[in-house]
Amino acid sequence: MRSFLARLATVLAALAALVAAPGVATAAPSRVADDWNPPANLVQPLGEVWNHVESTYPDLYGFRNYGWDQVMANRGSVNYCVRWESDAPVSAALRDQIHAAVKKQYAKWMATMVENGQGHNAWPYTNVPVNIVGWAVKNRSTLQWTDNSVDIYAGNLDGGGAPQCSPDCGRFFHQDGNYSRCPGGAARHYDQSLWLTKGFQGGAGGDWGQRVGQEYFTGALNQENIHIYLHEVGHTFGLDDFYDWTPTGQCCFLMNAGSATQITEFDKWMLRDFWRHLKSRYGL
Numbered sequence: 552m553r554s555f556l557a558r559l560a561t562v563l564a565a566l567a568a569l570v571a572a573p574g575v576a577t578a579a580p581s582r583v584a585d586d587w588n589p590p591a592n593l594v595q596p597l598g599e600v601w602n603h604v605e606s607t608y609p610d611l612y613g614f615r616n617y618g619w620d621q622v623m624a625n626r627g628s629v630n631y632c633v634r635w636e637s638d639a640p641v642s643a644a645l646r647d648q649i650h651a652a653v654k655k656q657y658a659k660w661m662a663t664m665v666e667n668g669q670g671h672n673a674w675p676y677t678n679v680p681v682n683i684v685g686w687a688v689k690n691r692s693t694l695q696w697t698d699n700s701v702d703i704y705a706g707n708l709d710g711g712g713a714p715q716c717s718p719d720c721g722r723f724f725h726q727d728g729n730y731s732r733c734p735g736g737a738a739r740h741y742d743q744s745l746w747l748t749k750g751f752q753g754g755a756g757g758d759w760g761q762r763v764g765q766e767y768f769t770g771a772l773n774q775e776n777i778h779i780y781l782h783e784v785g786h787t788f789g790l791d792d793f794y795d796w797t798p799t800g801q802c803c804f805l806m807n808a809g810s811a812t813q814i815t816e817f818d819k820w821m822l823r824d825f826w827r828h829l830k831s832r833y834g835l
Contacts, residue, residue, distance in 0.1 A: 559612070571689065582785055586672040587827055589820045594819070596798030597824050604825075611789075612829075616726050616758040618788040619826065621742040623833050624728060627676040629657070632685040632704075632716035632741035637749035637765040642694035645769070646686070652772050653745055654681045660784055663819040664826065671823055673835040684739050687714040703734055713748070716741055723759045743787060745780075756783025778812040781805060786819065789825050 605611060613792040622629055631653060635641060641649075661679040664671050683701060688694055691705040704716045716832055718724045720733035722742045730737040743760035751764040761783035771777045785806050786792075803810040804817040811818075 552729075565629045568675070585827060589823075590816070592800065593817060593820050596801050597820055599798045600791070600821055601824055601828065603796075604789075607791070612757075612832075615803055615832075616722065617830055618784070621722060621758075622676070622679055624722075625742065627678075628682060629743060630739075630741045631681060631683045631745045631760070632687060632721070633683060633715070634687045634714055634744050634746040635749075635765070636689075636713045636747060636751075638689075638693060639749065639765065639769075640697075641686075641688075641694050643698070646694070646696060646701075647745075648772050649745075649769070650683045652768070653683065653775060655756060656777050656780055657681045658789065659814055660779065660822065663814060663822055672827055673830055674826060675835070684735070685716040685720070687716045687744075689714050702739055713746070716744070723735070754779040754783045756786035758787060761787065776813040778805065781814060782808060785822070789829075790818075790820060790821055 580590075612616060618629070627783075633649065658679070658681070661676070664674045665677050668677065673675060685702040685704060686694060687704040689706060689708070691703065694703060702716070707715055707717060709715045715721075717733065720735065721741045721744075722728075722740060725740075728737070730740045733740055744762075745760060746762035747765040747768050748762060749765045751762065751767075751769065753763075755762040761780055763779050763783065763798055768777065768780065772781075782805055790806050797807060799819075801807075801817050803809045804815040805813060806818055806821065
């Protein structure tokens with residue numbers, strides 16, 4: 552017995568030395584296996600979409616400011632700046648309605664990543680809170696409230712003359728996460744902007760946020776789906792447009808602009824597929 556214990560101690564000591572030895576690699580944690588189970592009729596069109604994305608965007612895997620990157624950097628939340636490019640007055644009540652609408656609509660996309668009460672395919676969050684941390688206007692008098700619930704940036708204009716929250720606080724400008732010059736610190740940084748422009752037609756979206764008409768968004772506050780905004784959020788997470796082609800068997804879905812007014816099953820699985828191909832960058 553003593554001989555066996557002595558040999559065992561020797562083996563254990565050798566293993567400990569091996570682990571501690573400098574320059575000796577240890578095995579990385581195993582990644583969560585893919586839980587990829589789209590409906591059979593969506594397998595082919597989803598494959599077509601991903602092939603198109605890979606062939607169209609050469610920096611697809613190197614780009615590090617998708618909505619995914621922002622949520623993961625914040626450990627499960629996202630911060631917004633509202634850019635009010637309009638002279639229409641904003642009461643505290645309207646401000647709160649806009650905040651509520653952003654949170655509700657954004658949650659619709661995040662809900663597609665949850666299945667049976669847990670994140671789909673290693674997505675780590677079942678809820679992604681949206682925090683509106685700032686408002687940007689040309690003139691402070693446009694905002695008809697006096698409380699300090701959000702930071703206010705008045706007269707801070709971009710190169711085109713549109714109001715913006717401080718670039719020192721914007722992730723678009725500081726993708727390294729250094730917000731040391733942001734007046735409110737990292738907690739008051741913004742990842743995306745909701746850019747509401749008077750007279751703007753249609754929409755635009757990207758890693759910087761979403762831009763839609765001020766009249767359109769405020770006129771849709773009571774609608775179940777603010778579909779142009781939802782479409783642009785899809786772009787923030789990397790989803791493509793379909794102006795010149797449609798995947799096999801698919802005609803009507805949110806990212807095919809004008810063909811649907813809500814997130815469809817195909818939109819949901821396109822979002823999940825994007826995550827499936829990028830999750831390894833987070834060690835998942």
